[in-house]
Amino acid sequence: MGIEPAHEQAEPLCMLTPAGERTGPPAVHIGDETQSLRDFYRDMTLIRRIDTEAFALQRHGELGLWAPLRGQEAAQIGAGCALASQDWVFPSYREHGIAWTRGIGPELLLGMFRGTEMSGWDPNEFRYAYGQIIIGAQTLHAVGYALGLQLDGLVGNDDPQRDTAVLTTFGDGATSQGAVAEAMMWAASYQAPVVFFCQNNHYAISVPVERQSRSPLAHRARGFGFEGIRIDGNDVLACYEAVASALAKARAGGGPTLIEAVTYRRGPHTTSDDPSRYRESAEEEYWESRDPIERVRLRLVELGVPGEFFTEIDAEANDLGARVREACLALPEPDLGALFDQVFTEQDPHLAAQQAEYRSWHGVSGGAA
Amino acid sequence: MTDHLALGKALNLGLRHALEQDDKVVLMGEDIGRLGGVFRVTDGLQKDFGPDRVRDTPLAESAIVGTAVGLAMRGYRPVIEIQFDGFVFVAFDQIVNHVARLHFRSRGSVRMPIVIRIPYGGGIGAVEHHSESPETFFAHVPGLRVVTCGTSQDAYSLIRHAIASDDPVVFLEPKRRYWLNGQVDTSRTDDSWSSSVLRSSPESTATLVTYGPLVPTAIETAEVLAAGGVEIDVIDLRTLSPLDLEPVFESVRTTGRLVVAHEAPGNLGLGAEVAARVAEECFYSLESPILRVTGYDIPYPPSRIEHDYLPDVDRIIDAIERAEAF
Ligand SMILES: Cc1ncc(C[n+]2csc(CCOP(=O)(O)OP(=O)(O)O)c2C)c(N)n1
Ligand SMILES: [Mg+2]
Numbered sequence: 001m002g003i004e005p006a007h008e009q010a011e012p013l014c015m016l017t018p019a020g021e022r023t024g025p026p027a028v029h030i031g032d033e034t035q036s037l038r039d040f041y042r043d044m045t046l047i048r049r050i051d052t053e054a055f056a057l058q059r060h061g062e063l064g065l066w067a068p069l070r071g072q073e074a075a076q077i078g079a080g081c082a083l084a085s086q087d088w089v090f091p092s093y094r095e096h097g098i099a100w101t102r103g104i105g106p107e108l109l110l111g112m113f114r115g116t117e118m119s120g121w122d123p124n125e126f127r128y129a130y131g132q133i134i135i136g137a138q139t140l141h142a143v144g145y146a147l148g149l150q151l152d153g154l155v156g157n158d159d160p161q162r163d164t165a166v167l168t169t170f171g172d173g174a175t176s177q178g179a180v181a182e183a184m185m186w187a188a189s190y191q192a193p194v195v196f197f198c199q200n201n202h203y204a205i206s207v208p209v210e211r212q213s214r215s216p217l218a219h220r221a222r223g224f225g226f227e228g229i230r231i232d233g234n235d236v237l238a239c240y241e242a243v244a245s246a247l248a249k250a251r252a253g254g255g256p257t258l259i260e261a262v263t264y265r266r267g268p269h270t271t272s273d274d275p276s277r278y279r280e281s282a283e284e285e286y287w288e289s290r291d292p293i294e295r296v297r298l299r300l301v302e303l304g305v306p307g308e309f310f311t312e313i314d315a316e317a318n319d320l321g322a323r324v325r326e327a328c329l330a331l332p333e334p335d336l337g338a339l340f341d342q343v344f345t346e347q348d349p350h351l352a353a354q355q356a357e358y359r360s361w362h363g364v365s366g367g368a369a
Numbered sequence: 370m371t372d373h374l375a376l377g378k379a380l381n382l383g384l385r386h387a388l389e390q391d392d393k394v395v396l397m398g399e400d401i402g403r404l405g406g407v408f409r410v411t412d413g414l415q416k417d418f419g420p421d422r423v424r425d426t427p428l429a430e431s432a433i434v435g436t437a438v439g440l441a442m443r444g445y446r447p448v449i450e451i452q453f454d455g456f457v458f459v460a461f462d463q464i465v466n467h468v469a470r471l472h473f474r475s476r477g478s479v480r481m482p483i484v485i486r487i488p489y490g491g492g493i494g495a496v497e498h499h500s501e502s503p504e505t506f507f508a509h510v511p512g513l514r515v516v517t518c519g520t521s522q523d524a525y526s527l528i529r530h531a532i533a534s535d536d537p538v539v540f541l542e543p544k545r546r547y548w549l550n551g552q553v554d555t556s557r558t559d560d561s562w563s564s565s566v567l568r569s570s571p572e573s574t575a576t577l578v579t580y581g582p583l584v585p586t587a588i589e590t591a592e593v594l595a596a597g598g599v600e601i602d603v604i605d606l607r608t609l610s611p612l613d614l615e616p617v618f619e620s621v622r623t624t625g626r627l628v629v630a631h632e633a634p635g636n637l638g639l640g641a642e643v644a645a646r647v648a649e650e651c652f653y654s655l656e657s658p659i660l661r662v663t664g665y666d667i668p669y670p671p672s673r674i675e676h677d678y679l680p681d682v683d684r685i686i687d688a689i690e691r692a693e694a695f
Pocket of ligand 2: 171172199200204
């Protein structure tokens with residue numbers, strides 16, 4: 001598809017400008033581009049609504065914490081939609097958009113943030129591991145999973161329905177962790193079917209990306225011996241095409257790729273953060289003008305998509321907002337007594353005694369279901 | 370100067386005074402500069418001491434500790450922050466294999482005056498890896514001093530003492546007590562690595578030993594019991610390794626009963642070491658088994674139920690009553 005490697009790229013790959021103009025190379029992996037843009041628009045609008053609602057729920061004391069994705073909708077929906085159903089994802093904590101594309105809705109997503117769950121879903125069910133909090137750790141897990149796919153003979157069979165790849169996602173800050181460098185080294189060494197998808201949102205909490213790297217993050221891949229590319233992370237078409245292409249290469253046995261999606265964290269790091277302490281509003285305004293959703297809307301209008309399409313999606317988003325609030329309040333309260341059964345695969349007598357003691361102290365009878 | 374300060378502010382003041390007094394003191398950590406740390410413990414320090422002495426580092430705990438080793442070898446006194454307890458494990462190799470051993474390995478020719486500050490423990494409604502109590506991991510390592518603070522005064526005095534020490538110190542800050550107010554006398558910087566007797570009476574029938582975030586809980590426990598006519602001694606260990614247990618032995622010899630409380634899981638926790646040593650030293654004084662009130666032997670739970678996990682006044686009183694009824 002003519003994506004140049006990062007060290008030869010003058011500008012990050014862009015296929016849809018902030019003004020909604022179609023530019024760059026033709027799409028190779030997208031079938032009907034207009035239909036795809038409609039789908040992306042819908043997903044991005046819906047995930048933004050989930051994000052906005054969750055933020056508000058935290059402000060109302062219903063969530064302990066929220067890590068907003070505002071501004072990163074294109075990167076996440078583009079990457080998530082590029083996955084084949086058999087592919088796996090090893091994400092960090094902010095990837096609500098990718099989770100959404102895997103079928104993880106608010107009912108499962110909010111538990112960790114409300115403090116009712118450690119995670120909230122079964123990774124095997126969604127082929128989506130946990131929202132990793134230890135920065136960078138998931139990238140090694142992704143590579144190990146990919147080695148397992150190789151051992152199982154699920155790479156390089158020229159069978160797109162069966163061949164499988166792994167997507168791992170992390171931030172600009174994470175690239176400084178030893179674990180991430182080790183994961184890239186390992187993936188290169190074994191030509192593991194992994195796509196490293198880095199959302200460079202310019203900050204690791206308060207620390208600007210310049211503290212983490214003096215050169216574009218995508219350049220790192222070259223040192224490890226695989227391809228790195230930079231893309232406009234607010235351009236959903238570029239995100240989709242780049243990730244789809246890297247996943248196809250990985251499934252076919254072509255080894256890893258690093259994709260740096262250049263984007264911006266429009267909100268605070270989390271609801272506990274106060275970005276006014278470390279960044280200027282002019283910068284925030286610049287990125288507001290590069291909104292990932294607006295450019296798709298402009299393009300769709302130009303393509304003649306009627307106004308009802310947008311009003312219908314707005315209505316759907318309103319319904320989803322209500323669903324987020326209900327789902328949050330309906331999350332079952334956890335029971336500490338039941339957690340004693342979760343520590344080992346077989347219960348240990350000492351722990352069982354402690355569990356019984358806990359239950360009698362709390363006046364609750366019976367074991368876990 | 371005596372002042373009323375929150376524990377976190379007392380730490381901030383201690384760091385400020387250390388930076389003022391010794392230009393070899395340098396601070397490093399994630400978000401400690403411009404942001405002032407996620408708990409604002411380093412608030413204002415970069416502004417006043419500059420970005421070379423108060424450094425916002427790249428996101429790599431292993432590197433924060435590893436480079437502190439080199440800075441220490443060059444004569445600096447790095448005070449480094451690990452943003453939350455759960456992230457210190459990324460730097461475990463550097464701490465255990467290098468920071469703790471260089472003095473020993475070099476027959477004393479190299480010193481490691483490094484302070485590793487770690488906001489630790491639960492109770493703030495956080496997500497996973499933000500509520501750990503890792504003290505035992507470090508207390509088990511020869512060559513590391515492990516210190517906690519449970520009052521504003523200790524926060525100030527002990528951070529000054531830790532920075533002045535030529536030994537490496539893992540300095541555990543009970544994050545849920547950052548906002549707890551207390552008196553601070555800034556002339557008190559010369560504390561030894563001693564435990565502190567917070568309450569003692571010849572009438573006491575039990576000794577309660579704790580440290581860090583449970584210090585205020587222990588004081589409250591003693592007050593509740595006193596209101597019902599029961600006196601107990603309360604001892605704050607403050608230094609978790611090497612332990613200063615003389616005051617504990619002395620107390621147990623008169624009370625005959627010992628309860629140890631900590632947030633960390635009980636299994637192989639600090640309480641086990643305290644219990645073993647008291648059993649060795651005070652065997653004939655003991656009137657009852659030594660009891661522990663601790664976190665359960667499960668990973669730290671989701672925050673909605675963390676208060677079912679954390680030792681509280683009721684659980685400590687229950688243990689004291691069981692010891693008394695034995
Ligand atoms: C090992 C570790 N160190 C520190 C943290 C605290 N922390 C959480 S998020 C974060 C910044 C991450 O920045 P980046 O990788 O750019 O991801 P972003 O949050 O921007 O999505 C930090 C320092 C952590 N969670 N884990
Ligand atoms: Mg970032």
